[in-house]
Amino acid sequence: MSSTLSTPLLDQIASPEDLRRLPSTDLRQVADELRADLIDAVSRTGGHLGAGLGVVELTVAIHAVFDTPRDRLIWDVGHQAYPHKILTGRREAMRTVRQEGGLSGFAKRTESEYDPFGAGHSSTSISAGLGMAVASEMDGRRNNVIAVIGDGAMSAGMAYEAMNNAGALDARLVVILNDNDMSIAPPTGAMSAYLARLVSGKAYRSLRERAKAMTRHLPEFMREGARRTEEYTRGLLTGGTLFEELGFFYVGPIDGHDLDHLLPVLRNVRDTNNGPVLIHVVTKKGKGYPPAEASADKYHGVSKFDVVTGAQSKPKANAPTYTKIFAESLVQEAHADDKIVAIHAAMPDGTGLDLFGQAFPKRTFDVGIAEQHAVTFAAGLATEGYKPFVAVYSTFLQRAYDQIVHDVAIQHLPVRFAIDRAGFVGADGPTHAGSFDTGFLCPLPGMVVMAASDEAELRHMVRTAVAYEEGPISFRYPRGNGTGVDLPERGSVLALGKGRILKEGTKVAILSFGSRLTEALAAAEDLEGFGLSTTVADARFAKPLDGELIAQLARHHEVLILLEEGASGGFAAQVLEHLARNGLLDHGLKVRPLTMPDLFVDHASPEAMVKASGLDRAGIVDAVFRALGTGARRVLQA
Ligand SMILES: Cc1ncc(C[n+]2csc(CCOP(=O)(O)OP(=O)(O)O)c2C)c(N)n1
Numbered sequence: 001m002s003s004t005l006s007t008p009l010l011d012q013i014a015s016p017e018d019l020r021r022l023p024s025t026d027l028r029q030v031a032d033e034l035r036a037d038l039i040d041a042v043s044r045t046g047g048h049l050g051a052g053l054g055v056v057e058l059t060v061a062i063h064a065v066f067d068t069p070r071d072r073l074i075w076d077v078g079h080q081a082y083p084h085k086i087l088t089g090r091r092e093a094m095r096t097v098r099q100e101g102g103l104s105g106f107a108k109r110t111e112s113e114y115d116p117f118g119a120g121h122s123s124t125s126i127s128a129g130l131g132m133a134v135a136s137e138m139d140g141r142r143n144n145v146i147a148v149i150g151d152g153a154m155s156a157g158m159a160y161e162a163m164n165n166a167g168a169l170d171a172r173l174v175v176i177l178n179d180n181d182m183s184i185a186p187p188t189g190a191m192s193a194y195l196a197r198l199v200s201g202k203a204y205r206s207l208r209e210r211a212k213a214m215t216r217h218l219p220e221f222m223r224e225g226a227r228r229t230e231e232y233t234r235g236l237l238t239g240g241t242l243f244e245e246l247g248f249f250y251v252g253p254i255d256g257h258d259l260d261h262l263l264p265v266l267r268n269v270r271d272t273n274n275g276p277v278l279i280h281v282v283t284k285k286g287k288g289y290p291p292a293e294a295s296a297d298k299y300h301g302v303s304k305f306d307v308v309t310g311a312q313s314k315p316k317a318n319a320p321t322y323t324k325i326f327a328e329s330l331v332q333e334a335h336a337d338d339k340i341v342a343i344h345a346a347m348p349d350g351t352g353l354d355l356f357g358q359a360f361p362k363r364t365f366d367v368g369i370a371e372q373h374a375v376t377f378a379a380g381l382a383t384e385g386y387k388p389f390v391a392v393y394s395t396f397l398q399r400a401y402d403q404i405v406h407d408v409a410i411q412h413l414p415v416r417f418a419i420d421r422a423g424f425v426g427a428d429g430p431t432h433a434g435s436f437d438t439g440f441l442c443p444l445p446g447m448v449v450m451a452a453s454d455e456a457e458l459r460h461m462v463r464t465a466v467a468y469e470e471g472p473i474s475f476r477y478p479r480g481n482g483t484g485v486d487l488p489e490r491g492s493v494l495a496l497g498k499g500r501i502l503k504e505g506t507k508v509a510i511l512s513f514g515s516r517l518t519e520a521l522a523a524a525e526d527l528e529g530f531g532l533s534t535t536v537a538d539a540r541f542a543k544p545l546d547g548e549l550i551a552q553l554a555r556h557h558e559v560l561i562l563l564e565e566g567a568s569g570g571f572a573a574q575v576l577e578h579l580a581r582n583g584l585l586d587h588g589l590k591v592r593p594l595t596m597p598d599l600f601v602d603h604a605s606p607e608a609m610v611k612a613s614g615l616d617r618a619g620i621v622d623a624v625f626r627a628l629g630t631g632a633r634r635v636l637q638a
Pocket residue numbers: 051077079080120121122149150151152153154180182183184285345346347369371396399
């Protein structure tokens with residue numbers, strides 16, 4: 001902890017019990033100390049900061065009023081849960097957040113009893129909370145369940161599915177809508193505009209007239225609350241909001257940084273709550289830290305930074321990111337083909353489509369956090385002759401699987417999937433690892449599945465996807481910087497289902513799919529040092545497979561290593577099945593698949609995750625020697 005921090009009250013809080021012992025008049029100071037501590041902690045590690053800064057007062061108020069962990073508190077996404085971690089016994093450990101062996105950057109059940117539900121992906125909190133509320137009701141426990149969800153997360157269909165169900169069940173559930181008018185980027189969509197109107201008071205004023213007439217029908221707790229707090233009365237809006245129509249009692253908008261507003265409202269809800277309640281809290285992302293408040297992304301995610309200046313320390317890169325190469329290549333192609341359109345789900349910067357949006361604002365669609373919709377929306381565009389590119393992180397594409405199957409693949413629609421963050425992503429850990437895309441795309445009839453082994457390949461794959469009209473096509477590429485290869489001026493259209501050989505040998509063959517190719521070439525060098533003549537090939541396609549190439553590698557080598565940065569069930573599984581079906585294993589070929597292990601790998605640096613999974617240079621060499629049999633390395637070394 002920084003010796004310059006003065007946090008006399010926070011120092012006394014080892015758990016929310018301690019917080020609840022303090023008089024309400026101390027809570028403002030607790031919040032100030034908590035904010036300073038949060039900034040100090042994240043400045044040392046990097047991580048998600050803006051969202052946490054915005055919920056400091058809300059976090060203090062919730063823990064002061066509710067009986068956590070008996071009352072269940074769920075943070076949607078969980079990236080804003082850092083202040084919650086500090087107040088729930090993890091203050092010291094916060095100095096390790098997202099580091100190997102340290103705290104997770106999200107809420108995590110195994111980490112604390114104060115985290116009743118893990119997350120990382122958005123918009124799950126209301127569903128999970130409803131399950132807990134119903135269980136509590138069935139058990140007769142009558143504890144409270146509170147789900148805190150952001151305005152960005154509120155754009156996903158799942159939130160409405162949950163509210164629809166909660167309203168019908170009349171469940172005792174508290175949803176706190178943390179409205180900071182920001183997603184990662186400024187939010188888009190009609191829902192966001194609706195919330196803005198509620199906050200600005202336009203909708204509020206007309207509804208208030210109606211509310212006046214309804215006052216005598218208000219439940220007792222609302223009248224009581226209104227009597228007790230003048231501010232609350234002023235901020236109270238009842239009847240007629242979308243949330244009311246869904247069966248929630250709507251309270252708000254409330255200033256989420258003013259404890260004099262938050263505390264009485266939360267107490268009222270706690271003491272008299274009987275059905276679903278939605279408390280609309282207005283906050284500022286980045287609140288209380290000027291560099292965050294001033295930045296465009298409100299310091300959503302930051303690397304280590306200087307607390308005084310806010311300057312972040314970004315490591316110097318020798319090559320552009322894959323994301324940038326994808327975006328630039330797509331912009332280049334879109335200049336030549338006006339049917340190309342680009343879609344992302346609330347991730348303009350992350351997917352690189354901010355660049356595309358600058359060049360083609362009318363051909364760029366931010367659909368909000370709505371991956372399922374993004375895919376079917378793209379399918380609709382494809383039916384009309386457009387060439388939609390859905391740019392999405394591998395992990396978030398998982399959300400849209402039925403849409404890929406039912407809306408795209410069965411109808412053979414040429415939707416192009418640009419799958420970013422494929423493979424280990426490092427600090428965000430298992431919720432964000434891009435592990436499963438190859439495995440879930442390959443079984444789909446007619447789907448073309450590619451992976452880029454460097455940024456030049458990525459450029460070719462963008463061009464290939466533009467040219468391919470027969471059905472859906474995907475290409476995956478990792479988080480971070482490229483390998484530094486020379487880039488072609490423009491990509492070429494790749495021959496469908498054809499790989500390439502980079503180095504020819506006779507004893508060992510390494511067939512790599514995607515990002516591990518550089519390590520495969522390095523491992524081949526090591527193997528040559530042992531006198532093992534090694535072939536290295538880049539498969540490019542997991543579907544259709546290059547049958548000719550696979551047969552050649554299988555027939556003319558003793559060992560075949562299948563390498564990919566993805567879960568088992570992906571590329572290697574496809575090749576193994578192909579080998580088995582075509583009798584290519586019958587002569588005793590020693591095939592070894594190298595994939596991610598069958599476990600959710602905890603956060604660490606991507607390099608450490610790759611190494612721990614045996615997908616690095618040394619891991620590949622080891623796999624070859626294991627295939628050749630015990631003692632092979634010793635004999636060859638001698
Ligand atoms: C399903 C899914 N899609 C995308 C993301 C990436 N993501 C993380 S936080 C975030 C913005 C969330 O906005 P909001 O809920 O308003 O929270 P805030 O950061 O404003 O507090 C997005 C798009 C995600 N975590 N999950």
